[in-house]
Amino acid sequence: MCTLTTKAIEITNLTKMYDNGRGISNLNLQVDEGDIYAFLGPNGAGKTTAMKVMAGLMKPDRGDVKIFGASVQDDYVNAMKHVGCIIETAESYPYLTANENLKLFARFYPDVDQTRIDECLEITGMLKYKHEKSRRFSLGMKQRLGIAAAILSRPKLLILDEPLNGLDVEGMLEMRKLIKRLSQEEGTTFFISSHLIHDVELTCTRVAVVYGGKLVSVDYTQDILSNYSSLENYFVSEVDRNARV
Known part of the structure; x- marks a missing residue:
């Protein structure tokens, strides 16, 4: 018998474009409850924009974000009731x-x-x-x-934009342990953007890569590492592949 996994985050056709042509376009992704979900991309790929919309700090041009089934646009209080976040700083x-x-x-x-x-x-x-x-x-x-x-x-969900920013090596190790502990002991779901790919490899269960404002790939970390020697190689491969398209 198949059991349904609760969706912590559901993003549908999310679009927010700036005058300079950057932003996010038709972003669609789902984060299962209990995931430690990494959101990777080069600078300017749209990561922080997406996270600001998810946290209700910015209105999208179109599309919707649901957190535990409640729309951030239409039912903000209930959507954010079980959310903790750090965006940018x-x-x-x-x-x-x-x-x-x-x-x-x-x-x-x-x-x-x-x-x-x-x-x-x-x-x-x-x-x-x-x-x-x-x-x-x-x-x-x-x-x-x-x-x-x-x-x-x-909170049941933590949205963290570069949570390891400014931490020394000891601090990074402690933060990785904290994320895993909250995930395992309290069932906390994480949505994390980071440029520290090695830490993502050691911490996150799923990885999404965004490039040019579009989601280009999503996969489980263990499946990525069964096909690539490291998450960094996978990330570089995905970015290079989409840069040529």
Whole structure:
């Protein structure tokens, strides 16, 4: 008997074009609940545009995004109810401490108390900087604080644009472990864009490649690695192939 997999994200004919001809065109993809889904592409391929539309930060020219069955365009509150995200950069209030930043964000959620705030700071390695103001933080520390804010409400889906940006090697290893842990222990679904292909290879279960604003391939990581020596070789091959078309 076949069991139906719940769709965490359904993107249908999504189009958002800019005056310079860049953007995304007729993007169609589905992310299953529990996926750690990578969204790869060269600079200017349309990754951040797509993620901004998914998060409701930008209106598309046409098409729709559904998150757990709710349309981001027509039912935004329900669509984003179980979503945490970082798009482009992790923002914080520089004159507030790490703890104060998270207490401010926690006001948006009914069930987030100080214990949960401390737990998120601990998970992201920021507990020892709890009482430091974020203006003193390095880029990597700000990124960690952003991840802590994104997971405060125990979201079912995390949309992360370059989550490893600014992290040192130790931080990257910890972030990979965190992603896998949340996926395995809490069933969290991830939609991740990254230019660090080796980390994607070690972390993500499915990989989509976007080029020139169009989705050119989607496959499971294990199937890709059964045909290519590395995810990087697959990615370069897909980009080269579509650049010639």
